[in-house]
Amino acid sequence: MTTQIADNINMLLYFVTFLYIVSMSGYILYLFKQKDKIEKSALLFMGAGFLFHLISLATQSLFTGTLPAHTMGESLSIAALALSGSFIFFRYRSKLKILGVLASPLTVLIMAAALFAPETAGKEITAIRNIWLVSHISLIFIGEAALALACGAGILYLIQEKGIKGKKTGFFFRRLPSLDLLDYTSSLCIMTGFTMLTFGLVTGFIYAKSAWGNFWSWDPKEIWSVATWLFYAALLHCRLVSGWQGKKSAIMTIIGFAALLFTFLGVNLFIGSHHQIFTN
Secondary structure, three states: OOHHHHHHHHHHHHHHHHHHHHHHHHHHHHHHHOOHHHHHHHHHHHHHHHHHHHHHHHHHHHHHOOOOOOOHHHHHHHHHHHHHHHHHHHHHHHOOHHHHHHHHHHHHHHHHHHHHOOOOOOOOOOOOOOHHHHHHHHHHHHHHHHHHHHHHHHHHHHHHHHHHHOOOOOOOOOOOOOHHHHHHHHHHHHHHHHHHHHHHHHHHHHHHHHHHOOOOOOOHHHHHHHHHHHHHHHHHHHHHOOOOOOHHHHHHHHHHHHHHHHHHHHHHHHHOOHHHHHOO
């Protein structure tokens, strides 16, 4: 990929970040004003940001012949794309408008980190062209984005529940939806995220077999990934079989996402893994 094309893609990513920032501003304004027109405008800018972000990813993939996920910056950019796309999907699926107040700032934060992250890839990197590896990366990021939104819905649930139990009709009480809608949205995000993680792990194991000769190598990233998957499997079991809802589920969803964050970043930064070559 030529320097000119790379510069154009970087400029497009800055424009995408600007669109996300405008969306974030709109959702913050919506939190205070509670006007549907404001929320629709904020959603429109989020959608535009997602579209141009997707175009930048497709363009880079076309010119390089590989999925751009070789560095921390590129990985974070894909994470922001997955988050914005997932939010738009769940926004229409569950009608939980206020979730944008959490989703849009997180998207901006991830994009800012992506833009300022070091660009140099590790020496061991090979082009990401294998269909199993591309599927693995894509599914994992989509799953993590859905679980991030589940965490957001869980946080909003705890805030609203505290207001209701305290019988204080304060700032958030009047602006947050019913506990049932928050719990439903969190459940929907968990089920979607868990499904994506499951297929992501399966495709990852298949790639590992083709690349390294075995499905499992006791790599720290593999261990933490499976442990996190088991946590969400237990959470889903408790929701579907044991009737866990509301506060318990919200707290466990937040804990699960913290574990997910450590699996994505902490393992590479503090423990080490052969996955480090993708996030240098």
